Amino acid sequence: MTTSTFDSYRPPEPPRRKRRREGPRPASRPGAGGGDGSREMSMVDDVKFSSYYGRPIVKAPPWKHEIGLYFVLGGIAGGSALLGFGAQLAGLRKLRRNSRLTALGAAGAGALALIADLGRPERFLNMFRTFKVTSPMSLGSWLLGGFSALAAIPALSELVRMTHGFILPKPLRRSGRRVLEATENVAGAGSALLAAPLAVYTAVLINDTANPVWNASRKHLPYVFASSASLASAGVAMITTSKRQTLPARILGGIGVVGDVVSMHVMKDAMHPAEREPLETGEPGKMLKFAEILAVAGGVGSIFAGRSRLVAVASGVCLVGASALTRFGVLDAGLESVHDPRHVIEPQKARLAARRAAGITDDSITTV
Incomplete structure (x- = not known):
């Protein structure tokens, strides 16, 4: 029997069964071995989808559930700002107040969730160093910042009304209330304008x-x-x-x-x-x-x-x-x-x- 260097690649053969010496030889069943070649061992494994060294073809982002929470809170913030603007136009004070406070609270909590996922707070601040129209992440960071600034004005105005101005420093109570009352509706309209982009930009982010x-x-x-x-x-x-x-x-x-x-x-x-x-x-x-x-x-x-x-x-x-x-x-x-x-x-x-x-x-x- 001849051998070659390629014999080492041949998979090991299963042990052979001993032949029965007595009795007639049973007829071969179809598909159970015999002259049809069914007892021959396959030299090629079944085809399976795999990648080099078992690594994923596409690398998964290192995101944890803080990002999922950020997605949820961003949707709540955007929808609440839009709902608060509608309540402002309809004169529904309680709905306006609750929606404005929810919009600011959800935006703030979402920013904290994003910072927690980034690991270090300075990484969140570094996102504002540049502004790239072609980057959904850059646009989303500026969008979150602008929305939060606009949503803070009507929410603060509602808090001032709820506490009768006591949350403001005493020297600024009169002037502060006047400024907030003069700007809250404009800021509410601005936050409503950014509400839809804030609610859906995360979808564009992961689609890209x-x-x-x-x-x-x-x-x-x-x-x-x-x-x-x-x-x-x-x-x-x-x-x-x-x-x-x-x-x-x-x-x-x-x-x-x-x-x-x-x-x-x-x-x-x-x-x-x-x-x-x-x-x-x-x-x-x-x-x-x-x-x-x-x-x-x-x-x-x-x-x-x-x-x-x-x-x-x-x-x-x-x-x-x-x-x-x-x-x-x-x-x-x-x-x-x-x-x-x-x-x-x-x-x-x-x-x-x-x-x-x-x-x-x-x-x-x-x-x-």
Whole structure:
């Protein structure tokens, strides 16, 4: 028997069975061995999607759940500022007050969550060193800063009214109240103008990556985040405000429920099955499914929330929970998708086949 240097690559053979010496030889069954070659050992392993050295093809961002909390609070802040401006125009004082305070509180808490994720506070300040129109992160930092500055004026004005001016230093009580009363409506309108960009810029931020789930949802995820912001802000208003003044919040919540459910299904239908899979399986899939149930329950409850304070609070909790689970579910689905190379490779091969089928064979993508 001859040997070569390549024999070391041959996998070990299983031990052979001893032949039966007595009795006739049984007839070979189809597929159980014999002359059909079924007993031959395969020299090639089953094909599995993998990457070099077992590393992910796309690197996952080092984000923790502080970023998910920042996403949720940003939606609450933006939606509340818009709701507060509507209450300002409608003359609903309690709803205006609660929405203004919620907008500033959520923006401040969101900034703290972002700083906690960055690790060091100076990193947050370094984001304001430059302004790049082409960078969603740079634009988002300036957007958060401008929104917080504008939302602080009407919120401070509401606090001054609640405390009859005692939160201001005594020499500035008269002049400070006059300045706040003169600027609060303009600042409220400015924060409302920045409300929608603040609520959805995080969707644009994660869409601007190579992550298979986030990149594939770039056309529809901003609509999902806008709807979830409507859910969250309406829910907080229904929890904190008496039922007599929650009609605008209940209307906003109902619109948000329809937008959230429809946009989520449209987004999934537009994605490749391998890209959609992380949104429908595992913990992210459970969160998004439960978020849809809570959104529908909160939307139905908001119809009857004007009759019962208990129903209003329960519906508000459902809407806030649905918004939070939606954003956490999308975030976790993207983080999970990079662990399986199939989520990257299969959509790429499908796009390549579609371009070749369309007759596009002269570009850098389809040329082999």
